[in-house]
Amino acid sequence: MTFSLRFPPCAAQCLYVLTDDNRPAIDEIRTNLSYAPALLEIARSTDLASDPKGKSPVVEERAVTLRVLGCGILRNVSPLPPPSAVALVDLEKEVLLPILGPVVSSVSLVEATDAVNSIIQRQAENPPVQRSPSKNGPKTDHKTPEEIELERIEARLRSVHLALEILTGVCATLPDAEEVEAEEDEDEGDDEDKDDDTMNDAENDGDDTKMALDDAEPTLNGTSTSQSELTPSSFLPTILEPLLALIQPTALSFPPPNEPSPHPPTTSALSAIHVAALECLNNAFLSLAANPPPAVSADVAAGRRVWNAVWTALGAAGMQSGAGQERRKDMWGIAVGVLWGVGRVWSGRVPPDAEQVNVLMRLIDQQADDALRVKCIGTLESLAQNAESVEANKLISQYFIAQLPTASAPSPLGTEPLLQVVSALIDIYSDEDKPYDVTFRQGQYLEALTLAVEGVRKAVKGIDKKREGGRDLWRHGGELRDNLVEFVKYRRALKL
Template identity: 35%
Template sequence: MGKSQTKKKTQAWRHNPIRVPDAHVGAGKAEGKADPGKEKQMLPILKKLSSPEYADRTWACAAICNLIQNDAATRRLFQSRNVVGELIERLSDSVDEVVVEASGALRNLAIDGGHELCGEMFNKGIMSHLTTLTVKISATIDTILASDPSVPREHTDAEAQARKHLLALSENIISLIWCLAEASHKTLNAVNGAGVEGLLVKVVEGRKVVGAGVTLAALQALYSLTQDNRPFTSSVLRHPSAIYALAELCREDHTPAEEAGAKKRSKKGKGKSEGSEEVGDGRALLSRLLACGILRSIVKPGSRSDEDVDIQRLTNEVIMPLVNEMLDLDLPNITNRVSQLASEAAQTETDKPSAKDLKTDHQSSAEQTLERIERMLNTVVVALEILTGICAGLEDEEEKEPAGPGAEVEEEGMVQDDQDEDEEMDSDEAEMDDEDLINEALDHADMAEDDEDDSPTKVNTAVTIQSLLSHHLPQRLAKLGQLTPLSFPPAGSQPSSHPPTTSVLSTLHLRSYEALNNLLLTVVASLSGSTSDARTAETFPLQELWSSLMGTVQMVSSEPDVLMERGQEMRPEVLEMALGCLWGIIKLGPGSLNITPDQLQLLLSLSPLLRTPLARTRLIESLSTLASRPSVTSSENQLISTSLLSSLSVSNEPETTISLVNALIDIYADETREYDAVFRDGGYLAALTSAVGGVRAAVRKVDKKKEREMRARGEEAVENLTAFIKYRRQLAKTS
């Protein structure tokens, strides 16, 4: 339905937590045969994982990281030799350095391998090791935080090395927790039960001591775990200092930390080339935004926790200004720079250390800049996710809880009585033919009266609509949605020139359209019943938005076969969300849009490319509004209505059928419109009459027990269709 708003990110839309989906990289898209040279190195490395010498075990873990990086084929080869199980065993090694390297290798496997590999880790018992390590890390952090910072002391080499190991281990373990939380409901439930919220909050509290890397990992994990995850959210809210620590970080200026990080990098200066500092590190800014997103997820306005936060005030004074600063990217310039840097990185690839060296984090200047650009784009994605929630102003109907112990039983009895009554009605209807249904239909006047009883949609946003529009959000969000040459993986077996950037760009486009979709729907609801078309047209550059979105729709739909390829899952996601935005634009000002014949033909051809009934319903509603807009010509009306009528004759999908019936009734509900001759002269009345049986059959497919709301809408559509036919027949007799 067009009124569907996206309030939070859906976990399934995130391919994996940090980097690029496996299917985006070349070895994952092609046949994926492993490099023979790497294959020869595999067995000696695996043998050294269980060597009695800790140096060999450490080297083997580090070498695995080198060999599998962005190489799905080699990773699968190692998987076939149980590398995951071997590395999990090393998490209980007696030497800290081995544990650190093993956790790093597992973290990289989880990042590159995604959900499938996280599932394998879970099945091979990683959770017990992670639980043990989180307790150990938490206790060590307690010791560090408890030390008096006012008393200066020099650390011995052993203490410094132990601290270095702790920080590396903490970041790896927390990142693994994040990956597992994103993998599946089974792994998410395991993380929920592991009690990791205490460690994550502790890291946020001690962020100035544990460092930017560990803090960012903890916030990423918290951000992921608090999305539509009530058990974990409740645990965080029960933590005595979680809300305070997050609110403090949310209000904390990130600029000094970013400047300090830039100075630290400039002092190192080794291997730095021109342009290597063109993008800031961005970890402090991303951390602050994640804290904002976590608070907006867990603190509900008017709740007990809101007494300490005042989330509405925080949103207006801190979060929205911070998000607003993130929305003015020059994506074409960024993608050009990424392509240039990727080419430079490829030229220096041969100079990288071999597997025998332990410098697994060695990066060229180009690679470092690419990583910072990627982090910057991911920061914008988080900002857009927060903005999507802010713009979601349509209130949901809250489920009513049973009044007492016997209420639930009583409700079940009422449902059963309703179902018995529905079955009796179905039996009676089955004995009636289409003409009997039409003769017993309601009058047209009764239909209109029922529609008028619908209560207006409630609109409630933390930030006022006027404030949102004052930032020119529609234009800026539409600009972020415009595609670039790196937005999607290329068709075929060749990967993108820089797959991580392509992965995050796809998500960025989707998030920008989600935010725009929510904003448009909220404005549509707020202006319902308003007659000020001029005001709407002035507020929104409707034609500019229309042209921008149609450009995206045209580009994505121009390669229909690619939409179904593995690794191209984001193309149909972006297409369907862009159509949702078009729905809002059409509803806001259909009469002010200049729609070309090519654009109309494109919209009429899209239905087979859409994967869900929801997307098809949005498209049908949009076409219905275009067919009845003030400036529509009879030929345009005929083109659209003929297409809808043709779809109705072949549709067997209940939700689509219901939408088609409602659309055709809406188009021709007013017989005084100039285009009504299309209905009268085109034989539409006879076509709708012959469709009654098919519509009724489609509605009966809907299970009343599982989809009562859709069944009710379907039955209403049948009633409206028969009443409409009856009314049209009466008009034909009197004319």
């Protein structure tokens, strides 16, 4: 297997897919000392970005795609072991961000959409003459200038989408896998023999899986970091504005309900870009939310800017459902995760908007996806903690109280969303000095939570520990049930 700067994009695409979480393929590249330097050369080469024969701008776009694929393959197989010279390179800081950042910033989706619409209109007004090939002659592969330009635009959009896919991984700061596995193994001991009703000694999984951030204190409006390792708090400012631009739908992003797209390739590429850009933001804010650097939390203006941009994108996307609208659903599912992350980083400092609150509540009521419900509940929790919005706190908390089980009926939600509601109510009203605590007292929430204890216990007992993630949910539920009991005791002792 030999690499060169003429390495075809189709082969690079195959290798990119082949090395995605594929241990044998990854090991093969790691053990051959010539592979990684060749990939690094492809990723860094500027010669690829020009067409020496001047035949087609599409060739230049394919060259950009090849560089992006080189970055993707390198990230798939990293970290590279010594004695490879590439092992000495800080891949994310020195290669991926310097190359992929300009790619995601290189396109205006509005301009691309306008260009495609203009070409479509010209084609409709002046359809190309269809020449019938001779009976025995070869078929022509000649393309009109309009067709070539459409191909070029699509190629650039696909390159941007690919770059976003790779950056999505860079945006996630994950815990040390070996450390987490060791802690889980230590916890396993006697769990198999424990009764479902005695879970007081379960480990705090939330603490086990917290994602580490370095000690630097940058802001999202301008970096100032002394850290040696790359984290979302250090690089997010450089790509935040391009990401916020790429999540905004255009006229071609989603097909009209019950109608085909005017140009399906562009629609497919645009919607994929919106989803991928949101995934980048989701991973970045999920990492930041685990332990927000103080200076990031202090940059409230940045948080509100992201919050407003996401809601603007969702408003433009709409909530149509049905065949052909799957990308809209994907966009909402990921976007709510971004909102939850922003809400956790700037908890209580995003001004609640009544319309947005009602949209989140409707999603909880109408969607069957527990993961989406949990994210909506978490987002509402952060809004309810705004000390200047007592009415919003009342609206949200009354909704949460209505989701609790009673002596005669279980919760209308699934188990996981119910646990998130209980957790939210405890967090919101853990400080009786907050201005909105009056809602807790006047609404007799203590009585409702007391009556809910048995229903929560039953919900936790009914968790299937054999299903994927079931044991972790069971442990978390046991902790939460115990926390609820202690919270009720605490609030009762206040005698407020």
